[in-house]
Amino acid sequence: MISYEPLFETMKRKHITSYKLQKAGFSRATYYSIRQGNSVSTNTINQLCRLLQCSVSEVMEYVEDDPAPKG
Numbered sequence: 001m002i003s004y005e006p007l008f009e010t011m012k013r014k015h016i017t018s019y020k021l022q023k024a025g026f027s028r029a030t031y032y033s034i035r036q037g038n039s040v041s042t043n044t045i046n047q048l049c050r051l052l053q054c055s056v057s058e059v060m061e062y063v064e065d066d067p068a069p070k071g
Contacts, residue, residue, distance in 0.1 A: 003063045004034050007048065010058040016051075024051050 011017070022028050030044055048059050 001063055001065050002039070003061050004037065004059065006057065006061050007034065007059045010052055010054055014052060014054075021048075021051060026051060 011021075018028070018031050021031060026047060030040065034040060034044075045056060045059055048054075049056060052058070
């Protein structure tokens, strides 16, 4: 699955709040959707990278899902 934890770490490291993102033109609804782990478009990832001046890996990462129990 895709995790957006790197985004929140990057924001913290760069002292960027969700309010600052909103003031820069990033949708508050999209931010809260990401907080809930919903998928977003590559355009959204592009916008975050541009606003935060960072790479994609600083916004999202792949984390392997827990394997289904066998039984």
